[in-house]
Each structure stands twice: as structure tokens, then as C-alpha cells.
Amino acid sequence: MQVLPRCVPDSSRLAHCRTALKHSVTPATWRRALEVHPVDATIAPAIRVGAATALVLVLGGLLGHGNLAGLGALGALTAAFGRYEPYPQLARKAGFVGIALVVYVAAGALLGAAGWAVWWQIALMSVAAGAAAWLLTAFRIAGPGPVILIFAATAAVGYARSLSDVGPAVAAVAGGVAVGWLAVMTPYFFLPLGPARLAVARALAAVSELGRECEGETLTSARRAVDRAWEVLAHTGRRQDAHVRQLSVLLADAETVVERWTSDRDCATLHTLAEYESELRKVKRRSVLPGVEGPDRDLPAPGRFLPDGMRRLRSRDAAVTAARIAVAALLTGCFCLTVELEHPLWASMGAMAAMQGMTFSQTVQRGIQRLTGNLAGAVLAAALIAAALGYWQTVVVIVVLQTATELVVIRNYGFASVVITPMALLLTGLGSAVTPGIAVSRVIDTLVGVVIGVIVSAVAISRTDDHHVSRSSA
Template identity: 30%
Template sequence: MNPENASPGESTVVPAPRPARSVLFGLPPVGNRFPGAVRVALALAIPATVATLLGYGSASLLVGLGAFASIYGEGRPYRSRWKAVGIAALALTVLSFIGASVGEPIHRAISEGAPETLLILVILVMAVVVSTCAFTVDALRLGPPGAFFLLLTTEISSVIATPGQPPAEIAVWTAIGGVSALLVSMTGILWAPRAVEQAAVAAAVSAVDEYVAVTDQANRHAAALRLQDAWQCLYRGKIVGTEHPLTRELERAQMLMARALSDDHDPELMSDAAFDVDEIGVYPPLPYPTIRYRFLRVCNPSSRATITAIRLLLACTAAGSLTVLLGIDRPDWAVIAAAMVLHQGPDRILGTYRGIHRIGGTVLGLLVLGVVYLWGPSGLAMVAVLAVLQLGIELFLVRNYGVAVIFITPMAILLGAAGGAHGTVAHLILSRMLETAVGVVVALIVLWTVGRQAHRRTLEWVDGRAAHLLGVLLNDIRSAQRAPSAELCRDLEFELRGAAMAGIDAAHNEPDWATQKWAAHTELHHLGSDVLHRLSFGISVSRSHLDDWERRYASCRSS
């Protein structure tokens, strides 16, 4: 909604966080994840079963570390899935070697009488790993599961590396799991090479039809998200720009959504501040910029990725060091808990929800673990338990983090126990509860106190980047009297999407301040979208259009 068209007495409304009940207990629809969950479970079960039958014992369970790689490929078309899973498998293997290389000499030194404070070195390595990985994931906008399984692999490897155990042994098991993940993830290409793209387009078409039928806020958000996901899926599948039926079907859904939005004049919907994020034009969204562009742009102290990484580094180091000083036996678990609160971004409200999810899910997960220990499975039965836990993680990871933690907790502890004894069950459960509480509390303190106004810098920085690119684009049109380069349009759209996300973070963190900035922020977004919409048709820009854009641009820059 253009702020210039607002009535004088009309108050600005900024996006509000989802209700706590919805976030904490809801299970939003995300399509059929069961086939993917089965693949993830098989990526662990197949090599672990073979290794167990060959007599390798509990050490064979470590293939589960590499099997995590399959999670990074779900939802991606086969044409790019192999690369995502392969890179994840390589990263997990390297991190397992690093974790074991750090953990083994420290555990050996402690067993020979060195002070427990040496564990702080392990904490520092974990903090650096999760900060670096979270920075990269946020910079590239890779989405779930983010840095979590990379940190978890580092943590488990550092714990199971008993004195005298070669780190290479743990890395080899991880690599075997990674190879299994790659092979299992790609099996579907043999009988349904475009199944992922078909599912993504079908989900988008269905969501748009639901919005057209019932034009409410929830349906609009869902349709906009499904369209974005489907287009990026087709870009990764290399079929955008062709006459492929899936491209034509998605274009029809895109035009139907744009027409429904333009016809939707419900005052309640138009006053929804998140309408800007859902704004859909008749043209398809552009692909993401290059990895180099995405990575270099966030090398700035005001970027969301940098702020997230700094908070992770501080919170993980503090939480782990505190548990060492308190004499708790697994400071690495406190690091895991702190990281899970912070690694998905700077939104304080959603971060607090994640902290509640972490504590609640850990308590329930420890109860599940107690049942497993009372049962006492071994061999193939333990492989089956881990496969079921892996399946549960994939089913709920993007739907409800708290439910996913119920599966993650026993999975992490059982894999960590593959290296040796874990002590009494009662001691283990009480210690993990205490370490989780320490990690979550420290993370929440960091989230709410470190960089309290960082969201202001981020929004102003990313709005400034979008405004700069828009100015360059308008200048190109004025000076050359022709459409600007496709790369410039692509980069502008990427920055506008980043500005929308930064606006939501700011609105959640400090709604009063965001309200003051919202009119200028949304006008910049609308102007950029209007320009990109016009250019997408490939027709010349009239002088009247250009004059109007430049007038609005000058107004944005002066506000």
C-alpha cells in the first residue's frame, strides 16, 4: 500500500509475530514429507545394517553423522540435489575429523590428570564452527536445516574420540554415511526425474487456488511462499525459460495470483503490513544472484549474517565455559542448546520461542531416551531405533522445531554413546537437562542484550543497498534509454527480498521504531517492485513512467 495514499488519520501497522500458541504447538502444512523422510532414514539404515552384519559393532552407527547430508538435499531437484548433498557430506566429513582431532588429545590429557578446563578448547572450536556455518547459511539464504547438523557432527565427533582413537577412523565412518546419503537421495531420478519440480508446482498451484477461493491472510502468505519456492525449484532444475509444461503451468498460477491480489480490496487484508512480502507480479521472480555476490554482500557489520554469527560466537563460548566452570560433564551440550536458539537469525521473539522449544523438546526427548535405555537395544535393533529417529527429525524439522527436538535429543546422545559408556541413565538425563537450561538461558540473555538495536542498522543498511541499486537502474534507463541488465534487475529483487525480511525482524524486535520507518520502507519496496514489474514485460519505458519513478525515488531518499 502506497503511504502517499493513506488517509491522514490512518495509523501505520507493522508485522506482528505469529501467536505463541501457533508457533509453539502448531504443525503448519508443508506438503508430503514422508518420502523424503524415508530416504533420510534409509541413508543411515543401509550402511549401518551392512557394517553391523560385518561385525563392526557400535562404531558402525557413526555412519549416521554422514547420513545427515541427505537432509540438505530434500526439496531440491535432482539436477542440483547431488551437489547439495555432496557438499554437505564433504563438510560433515571434514568437521567430524576436526572435532575428533580436537577432542581426542584433550580427553587423553584429562584422563592423564590434566584439568577439566581444557574442555574450553573444544567449546571454542564448536563456537567458531557454528558461527562460520551460520554466517554462510544466512549469506546464501540456504534455509533449513541450516548450521545445526554441521555443529552436531562436530560435537559428537569431539565426544566419541576416545584416547588413542584415530580421528581418521571417525571421518571414514562419516564419509561412508555421506556416500550412502548421496546414493539414496538420488535414487528417485531413475523413475521420476522431475518429481521434485512437479511436487513444487502442484503445491504452488493448489495454494493459489485456495487463496482465490478464500482470500484471507493465511492463504495469501501460503500462496506467495509456495510460488517463490516453486520458481526457485524450477531455476535449480534448469527448466525456466523453456517451453516445459511445468514452467507454463507455474506462469499461469503466477498470473492468477497477481490478478487475485490486484482485485483484492478487503480493507483488513490491505492494512496487513506483511502484504509487502507477499506482493506478487505477473512476472516470475528472478533467480538468486551468484554465490560470490551473496557472500560478499554480507561481509558488513550491519548484515543479518554478521550479527547472527557474533551472537553465536559469544553465546556458545559463554554457555560452554560456564558449564565447565560449574563442573558439568558435557559443556558441548550447552553449546548445542545455545546455538539452536540463535542460529536462525536475530528475531528476538522467534528466538525466545525456539528457546522454549529447545527446553520442552529436550525434556520429552530425554524421556524417549530413558525408554530406549530401559529396552536396551543393540545391533540391528539399535540401527532401527536410529533410523526411526532420523525419520522423525526430517518429518518435523521445518514444521515444529520443538517436536523435532524430541527426536534430535535421543539421536544425538545415542550416536555420542557409540564411543563408550555414558554413565547411569539418571545422571545422563539430569545432566543434559541442566546443560540445556544453561545454554538456553545464556542464549536468551545474549539475544536480548547484545546488539539490542542491531535490527535498526540491518534495516537501514539493506534498505540503503536496495535504494542504491534502484538509483543505478533508473540512471541506466535515463542515460541509455534502454532496459538495464538482467543482472542488475536480479540483484535489486534479491535486495528487496532481504529488505522485506529485515523489516519483519525490526517490526518484531522494536515495533515502535519500525512504525516510524515503515512508510518509507514500504514505499521503497513498492517502487522497486513497480519498476521490475514494468521491465519484466520487455517494453520501452515511457518518459512519464520514468519521471514518476524518479519523483518517488527522490521522495524515498529524502524521507
């Protein structure tokens, strides 16, 4: 008798899809979407992104180009990518995103200048959405995701009316990219080992949890944190640094504790390692860690950003994910155009944003968070737009909202959506006049995008994607 795999409740794909769709409407799924996750070290990244956005908007206003400042601010969001990466790796990833933003804005501006029909715009933007997801997934660039590239391209489509508008649009976003890149790289001169210290501190914190509970999930989290810390150390570019050697000694001891924990619960070493966590979390260029001695541990060879990314571009999983997003964006845009909704490209972005999860469960959770967050954010946006703020007042509000986004986005994407919605609409208003009614359009477009995105994800779900099954039965 053949035993069916646990991940598929029925041999039929239709049954698997039906189970996935059922998961998306259960009360437990919606409750999980409201969970707040504990995070650390969010203030510094939020300040960097907020400062980069503020600088671009202020410069745009002072130079008399407030209508282009929104594109510049989108370029400054380069600072929001690659959070917690070691600086050599961050320089490459942020630079890659910056180049992609310039290319997408240039393509969007050319599309707007060409005056092509909306059907063509939707089709091309859907392909661009899939390509953006493909690139950022293959090159493992964490952050706001590919939706930022499409948002920037869509803004450029709306801005450019002739070929003479293409140059200013590209210059604006390029200037913003430069500011954003400098914002994330400036701490390197003061805290070059900051990401490495944080990664090791997180690994020690995860390992110390073994002393409180020794469930399989806790052990897995500890291994993952240790592996991530080794990866960060490998990319620091300072292998001969004495402080890096001390960090590697701590990490090697932590790895030993994890590997032997099931047979030898070395609580003494565990407590000793935990004592170093608070020191590593202090904002210091480097520090001497007393008592940390041992043989040098060879750091793993760092990955190669471009060759490794190009290799992953050829993976089937990356291609399938890109195809799903492209199809969902296309279907969403076409549906909105058919029923004569005002902003079909916004709806396509809603589908794309919802489908950035790695599993179907994450896709549903993100969709719920985006929808509920947009509902609350639309109310705030309508109030702010109705207040008819001047340029400089709008700049202050946008910077505050952007900083707040970075503070809460890892805790819960739904909370971030509450402030992302008014921020996005205010940025749109810098280039063209908007009314409070645009907030209603945003909610409707998001609803359509989320629903279609979830349906496409369920139809195209992999048989090995069973996370939603285990969560539903938990």
C-alpha cells in the first residue's frame, strides 16, 4: 500500500489547492497575521533610511524640483535593503539594488513617454515584476522587496509625458540612490565590525535559549543563528583582525555547544557565552573580550556575490516564483482594467507584494497584513491629504512615516502597511495633485491584488509546500 506524503492530504492537486484556499480564510490564520515578532537593532537602520529620505526631499525642495523629489526618495530606499549585512557585502547588494532602480525608472519613463496603451503598460510591468522578483531572490537581497522597483517604475510612467522627461526622472532616482548607498555605508568608517558583533550576539542569544527550553525548534533556531554569524564573519573582509578572531572563538564554542547539546548539556559553557552577548550589543568600534582565547578558527570562504547570484538565476525555483508573480500581476491588472478601476498598476503591485512569501502560508499572512494595514492606512492617508499640507510639511510627515515603517516592518508587516499607505500616497502627491478619494482606490486595488495573488499562489502551489497544512493542524 502506497503511503501518501504528509504534505499532500490527497493525491489530487485540486485537493491540495482546496486545502490551501481553506487555510487562507481560517480564523487561526488571520490571528497569526496579527502576531508581533520580537526584533532587535531596528533604530539605527530606521534612522539611516529616514535621514536618506529627508536629505533627498530637502534637496529636491531647495532646488525647486519638488515634483521629482518623490522619485529621488524612492531611490533613497536603497538604504532599506541589505539590513544587517556585513559592509563589503552590503556595498554590493545596495549597489545592485541602486542600479536596478535606475534601470527600472528609465524603462518606466520611456514607457510613459511612448504613450502606449494601458494594456501594454500592464503587460510590460507584469514581466518587469517577475524579473524583479527573480533578481532579488537569486541574489538574496533582503529588504522591502521587488515591489519597490515596480513602484518606482510605475511612478516614472506617471511622470514622463515626453522624451524630455526621461533624463530628469533618471537623474532624480540616481541622486536618491547615491544618497541611500552612502547612508548605509557611512557607519563602516565608525563601526566596521558592527554587523559581525550583532550577528555573533544574536547567535549567543539563540544558543542561550537552549538552557530554557530544548525543543527541536529551539535547537534549529540556534543552528541557524550560528550559521548566519559564520557567514557574516566570512564577509567582513577583516580576517586578520584580533577582534574578528575573538568573535570566531566565541562562535566556535557556541557551535560546539549546539552540536553536542542533545548528548552533553554543557550549561557552564552556555552561561559563559551568554555573558558576552550584552558586550557585543554595545555600539563600539571594537572591544577586548576578556577570557576569550583559543585556537584560531578558519573562517569559511565567503560567497561570490555575482557568480553565485547568476548561478541561482538558473534555478527552477527562482524561475517558477518569478512566473507566478508575473502571472498574478498580469491577471490583476487586466481584471482591474476590465472593471474600469482607476489604478490597475497599483493592484498589480498589491498582488506582487502579497506573493513575496517563500511559502503559501507566508503569502497568505502577508496578504492579510497588507490588506488590513491598507484599510487603516487609507484612513490616515485621507486625513493627511485633506489637510492640504504644503511641501515642507509633507516632507516632515513622509520622513516620519518612512522611519516608522523601518521600525515596525520586521515586527509585523501589517503595522508597517498602516504607515506605508499614506507615505506612498503622499509621495505620489509630490508629482501630481491627489484627493482624499485616492485612498479608497488604494484599498480597492489592494483587495483585488491580494485576492488574485492568493488564488494564483494556491493554484500554482508546490506539492512540497505543506507549511500551511502543519500550521492548520497545530
